Amino acid sequence: MSADPHFKRVAIIGLGLIGGSLGHAIKRGKLAEHISGYATSDATRKRAIEIGFIDSAATTAAEAAKDADLVVICTPVGALGAVAAEIEPHLKKGAIVTDAGSVKMAVIRDVGPHVPDGVHFVPGHPIAGTEQSGPDAGFAELFDGRWCILTPVPGADRDAVAKLAAFWEACGSKVDYMEPRHHDLVLAIVSHLPHLIAYNIVGTADDLETVTESEVIKYSAGGFRDFTRLASSDPTMWRDICLNNKDAILEMLGRFSEDLSAMQRMIRWGDGEGLFNLFTRTRAVRRSIIEAGQDTAAPNFGRDPTHATPEKK
Numbered sequence: 001m002s003a004d005p006h007f008k009r010v011a012i013i014g015l016g017l018i019g020g021s022l023g024h025a026i027k028r029g030k031l032a033e034h035i036s037g038y039a040t041s042d043a044t045r046k047r048a049i050e051i052g053f054i055d056s057a058a059t060t061a062a063e064a065a066k067d068a069d070l071v072v073i074c075t076p077v078g079a080l081g082a083v084a085a086e087i088e089p090h091l092k093k094g095a096i097v098t099d100a101g102s103v104k105m106a107v108i109r110d111v112g113p114h115v116p117d118g119v120h121f122v123p124g125h126p127i128a129g130t131e132q133s134g135p136d137a138g139f140a141e142l143f144d145g146r147w148c149i150l151t152p153v154p155g156a157d158r159d160a161v162a163k164l165a166a167f168w169e170a171c172g173s174k175v176d177y178m179e180p181r182h183h184d185l186v187l188a189i190v191s192h193l194p195h196l197i198a199y200n201i202v203g204t205a206d207d208l209e210t211v212t213e214s215e216v217i218k219y220s221a222g223g224f225r226d227f228t229r230l231a232s233s234d235p236t237m238w239r240d241i242c243l244n245n246k247d248a249i250l251e252m253l254g255r256f257s258e259d260l261s262a263m264q265r266m267i268r269w270g271d272g273e274g275l276f277n278l279f280t281r282t283r284a285v286r287r288s289i290i291e292a293g294q295d296t297a298a299p300n301f302g303r304d305p306t307h308a309t310p311e312k313k
Helices: 017-029 042-051 061-065 077-090 105-114 158-170 180-207 213-218 222-231 235-244 246-268 272-291
Strands: 007-013 032-038 070-073 096-099 124-126 147-150 174-177
Touching: 007 017, 007 061, 017 032, 017 042, 032 042, 032 061, 061 077, 070 077, 077 096, 077 105, 077 235, 096 105, 096 124, 096 158, 105 180, 124 158, 147 158, 158 174, 180 222, 180 235, 180 246, 235 246, 246 272
Parallel strands: 007 032, 007 070, 070 096, 147 174
Antiparallel strands: 124 147
16 A cells, blocks of 8 residues: 655745745645745745745744654755754654755765654655746646655665655656665766766856857857756755765766766877767667656757747756
8 A cells, every 4th residue: 555645734945946846746736734834035935925835934944844744855955954953853753854955975964963763864856957946946847757766764764765755756756766875976977967067168168268258159059058058057056066975076077087088089089980989879878868758859858949938847
């Protein structure tokens, strides 16, 4: 018999893209009787109430978490420890505490010591997002068909893990489980490294003295344009990810640097066969992603070029 995904009271701490989308998804699925929310900005709290993805806005994280059966911390990774310390005395016995951070070892390190006996800590990571941020960026469909990875700590309550998994599935996600350290290594290559490359390429273009800013913008081809989309992601979030997953990221940056050097050699020495084989192999990876349902084969990534509204996928 599957676990019940419904909660009487859910607290969402952090009301940006992920927190807002989660609130919308909970409302869509009628998964909670009441959603309390907290953000550091009074304007954000007010806007969340206006949009309607929370039922009440608390002025502190502790107030939001009080009496909640599920607490989801959706702040940048660097703020998780401080939030956990604040809400610790107010957590309800039997409550589930989880997060949405892209790094898991640091979350366990920073949040774990502040989880009282009788409260269930199940770290999580919904792998979904856009380059948009803030309470207006959220939408209920963000998690539909996307993976949510749970990384239960040793001794985690099985019923609590099953209930949280059922909750994420009811929000539209597919759920998988990973060991925390392995999660951080996997995300370093599939998410963190691509973003860092994008930030670096856009920064390089901005620094070039021989190319004017107007030329960069005017003649942006698809490749550079899509790098700018990644590079426009929340700076606070990505700073915290770099600082809290540095070992795995540095390992992947090292591997990438070696492969980039190999490509430089192929270009320098005119190794057309080597370049063709590399491009053929990587093209197959793209096809595998489409076959797995994690993107669309539609031209232009499924975007409608006649509309200028922000992409939501």
